[in-house]
Amino acid sequence: MTADEMDAIVMAFPMAEKGISYGRPSYKVNGKFFTRLRREDESMVLMEVSFDEREMLLEAEPGTFHFTAHYKDYPAVLARIAALHPGSLKGFLERRWRKVAPKKLVKEYDAANGA
Numbered sequence: 114m115t116a117d118e119m120d121a122i123v124m125a126f127p128m129a130e131k132g133i134s135y136g137r138p139s140y141k142v143n144g145k146f147f148t149r150l151r152r153e154d155e156s157m158v159l160m161e162v163s164f165d166e167r168e169m170l171l172e173a174e175p176g177t178f179h180f181t182a183h184y185k186d187y188p189a190v191l192a193r194i195a196a197l198h199p200g201s202l203k204g205f206l207e208r209r210w211r212k213v214a215p216k217k218l219v220k221e222y223d224a225a226n227g228a
Contacts, residue, residue, distance in 0.1 A: 114194050114202070116150060119157065122202055123148060126210045127218055145213040148206060154179075156191040161208040163188055 123129055123140050132141040139149035149158050156179070162170070167190045170178040177196040184191065192202070211219055 114197055114199055116155075116194065118199060119150065119194050119202065122199060123206060126206060126214075127222060128214060129210075142210055142213045143215055147209055147213060150194070151191065154191070154193070155195060156193050157197065157202065158184075158189060159192055159202075159205040159209070160187075160189050161212060162190045162205070166190075 124131075126142065126147075128142045129147060130141055132139050134141070134146050134149055137149060140147040146160070148160070150156070151158060167178070167180065167188075170190055171180070174196075177193055179191050179193070180189070181191065192205070194202075214222075
């Protein structure tokens, strides 16, 4: 996946907007951190990933998933966008979106998508 494809997936979520987190370009939803592309290793920061799930991802797909010391205590994983499947990115982002989007918007999204 390219950075442009990744950007299109992120921006397709309702209320997604470009912002700044820790002085770096990022994406926010409802004023809260959604995700960002780490330019230093072309990886996405994916939140709402349990420590157990992260370990499983690292073992199953070490070419895609990794983390740095900064993220070791956070329920997050890093994913190299060149190796990440677009459908997987959407799934990870939807988890985070559901946590940070207004509850009313989540209900409307579910109704519109038959959930």
